[in-house]
Amino acid sequence: xxxxNIQLKLCPELFFKDPNSSELGxxxxxKSIELINILGFENFTFKKLGKVIGSPESTIYRYFENxxxxxxxxxxxxxxxxxxxxxxxxxxxSSANRRLEIAIDIxxxxxLVDNSFSHINEVLLSEIIFSESLKVxxxxxxxxxxxxxxxxxxxxxxxxxSDVVIEINPKFKYPHMLISTVIEGAHxxxxxxxxxxxxxxxNKNEDSISDFYKKLTxxxxxxx
Amino acid sequence: xxxxNIQLKLCPELFFKDPNSSELGxxxxxKSIELINILGFENFTFKKLGKVIGSPESTIYRYFENxxxxxxxxxxxxxxxxxxxxxxxxxxxSSANRRLEIAIDIxxxxxLVDNSFSHINEVLLSEIIFSESLKVxxxxxxxxxxxxxxxxxxxxxxxxxSDVVIEINPKFKYPHMLISTVIEGAHxxxxxxxxxxxxxxxNKNEDSISDFYKKLTxxxxxxx
DNA sequence: ACAAATATAATAGTATTACTATCGTTTTAG
DNA sequence: CTAAAACGATAGTAATACTATTATATTTGT
Numbered sequence: 418x419x420x421x422n423i424q425l426k427l428c429p430e431l432f433f434k435d436p437n438s439s440e441l442g443x444x445x446x447x448k449s450i451e452l453i454n455i456l457g458f459e460n461f462t463f464k465k466l467g468k469v470i471g472s473p474e475s476t477i478y479r480y481f482e483n484x485x486x487x488x489x490x491x492x493x494x495x496x497x498x499x500x501x502x503x504x505x506x507x508x509x510x511s512s513a514n515r516r517l518e519i520a521i522d523i524x525x526x527x528x529l530v531d532n533s534f535s536h537i538n539e540v541l542l543s544e545i546i547f548s549e550s551l552k553v554x555x556x557x558x559x560x561x562x563x564x565x566x567x568x569x570x571x572x573x574x575x576x577x578x579s580d581v582v583i584e585i586n587p588k589f590k591y592p593h594m595l596i597s598t599v600i601e602g603a604h605x606x607x608x609x610x611x612x613x614x615x616x617x618x619x620n621k622n623e624d625s626i627s628d629f630y631k632k633l634t635x636x637x638x639x640x641x
Numbered sequence: 642x643x644x645x646n647i648q649l650k651l652c653p654e655l656f657f658k659d660p661n662s663s664e665l666g667x668x669x670x671x672k673s674i675e676l677i678n679i680l681g682f683e684n685f686t687f688k689k690l691g692k693v694i695g696s697p698e699s700t701i702y703r704y705f706e707n708x709x710x711x712x713x714x715x716x717x718x719x720x721x722x723x724x725x726x727x728x729x730x731x732x733x734x735s736s737a738n739r740r741l742e743i744a745i746d747i748x749x750x751x752x753l754v755d756n757s758f759s760h761i762n763e764v765l766l767s768e769i770i771f772s773e774s775l776k777v778x779x780x781x782x783x784x785x786x787x788x789x790x791x792x793x794x795x796x797x798x799x800x801x802x803s804d805v806v807i808e809i810n811p812k813f814k815y816p817h818m819l820i821s822t823v824i825e826g827a828h829x830x831x832x833x834x835x836x837x838x839x840x841x842x843x844n845k846n847e848d849s850i851s852d853f854y855k856k857l858t859x860x861x862x863x864x865x
Numbered sequence: 866a867c868a869a870a871t872a873t874a875a876t877a878g879t880a881t882t883a884c885t886a887t888c889g890t891t892t893t894a895g
Numbered sequence: 896c897t898a899a900a901a902c903g904a905t906a907g908t909a910a911t912a913c914t915a916t917t918a919t920a921t922t923t924g925t
Contacts, residue, residue: 434872439872441872441873457781459780459781460781462910462911462912463911463912463913464910464911464912472873472874473873473874473875473876474912474913475873475874475875475876475913475914475915476872476873476874478912478913478914479872479873483912483913484912548779551775551779552779554836554837555772555775555776555832556683557681557683557684559836559837560836563836563837568837571840572837572839572840575839575840576839590842590849590853591841591842591849591853592842593839593840593841593842594830594840594841594842594843594849594850594853595853595857597829597830597833597840597841598822598826598829598830598857601825601826601829602822602825602826605821605822605825606818606821606822608779609821612778612783612784612787613778613783613787613792613796615796615799615800615817616795616796616799616817616818616821617815617817617818617821618814618815618816618817618818619818625814625815625818626818629814629815629818629819632861632865633819633822633857633861636860636861636864636865637856637857637860637861639864640860640863640864641856641860658901663901665901665902686881686882686883687882687883687884688881688882688883695903696902696903697902697903697904697905698883698884699884699885699886699902699903699904699905700901700902700903702883702884702885703901703902707883707884708883866925867924867925868923868924868925869922869923869924870921870922870923870924871920871921871922871923872919872920872921872922873918873919873920873921874917874918874919874920875916875917875918875919876915876916876917876918877914877915877916878913878914878915878916879912879913879914879915880911880912880913880914881910881911881912881913882909882910882911882912883908883909883910883911884907884908884909884910885906885907885908885909886905886906886907886908887904887905887906887907888903888904888905889902889903889904890901890902890903890904891900891901891902891903892899892900892901892902893898893899893900893901894897894898894899894900895896895897895898895899
């Protein structure tokens, strides 16, 4: 059996009706991930999504307040799932340095294989996170949305990895700044390597982005 | 005399009619910077700008193709101006380490005083760059716009500072990745400190963001 | 098995946005 | 002083981001 019997529990403020509670809901989520990948988030609309799934846009509005909240929802799904991946990959490993290295690999590399964890295609979702996640919290309503818990999953991931940083160097003053720099930086550098190569130094074949952020991290922790 | 007699030359692809060539053009630019600060870029429209300057939106369209290109224009202005600031601040300083330190200060701290370099309020412009600059190159048309030279000024700044990095450590493999990480990271960390403090570690009074990126940079360059 | 609640489809409608077009008047430049 | 360019005023269009209504289908509790 490939499918795991666990399900990610997401902040209920994110939907009117739980998309996990019906086939249509699942279809809305999975198809929106595909469509955002094809169109980009800007050009993605509920009307177009409705056409793909054969339902009118008004039906989609019964699940999600608007397309922005839908993006927040799938982003949350990604970070909850990544938190779980981090936990799995680092338990039973005694060396904190090794655990941090593993974590940075997970945070800086796009997902290449769909684990069939659920109805969601994790490869496509990872693509969305790398290219669109900035739009999730770069909005006029950040504070309000933050208070509702919209970004909890992301903060949990940063907190989890920051704890490892502190374990390695308890005197280090900027663990969260370091980890959020690594995550956001890796996303951005991948985008740069594809579109604005003058802003980066990547050889397509190498894992230069992971390599860079690992060196940066360990040099900082070993010398501060 | 406070006003300097030089003017930044910007990529002519960015406008239909040079906004520097008329009073109305200058007003469009300076008032749009104020309005974007107040409304945020999403809620900023040419119609609203028209109301502020007392002209119909159709007139603004005679200068700029759309609001996105206007944002690219002011961003370009900022980076050209910053390139000039970097040059001024680092000439005649022999130590490359010191030059890099100065550069990182300029790149990571928001502008606090309006230098009256022009009709543009540099403090407000800097605010826009810190909070909205991601939207400049995060668009479906990046490649096309990049080819037209829309991002040249930014790339010039990264190149200039990368050269100093290479001067300090000629073997370092990732000079551009480092500098773009520092710039984008500093912008983001400032945003986090204001809206998502769990993702950072800043004391409002300190220059913790600059401090972090300087330590990161010099540890990396001295140990790689 | 059946009434009541709930979910969905089909359709229509509104306000705003991001433009484009036209045309008459003012300003500017040779 | 005349021709060109710039500008203001106004109108119009297609798309977006919703909201509302109603009829039909499905589920659910008993």
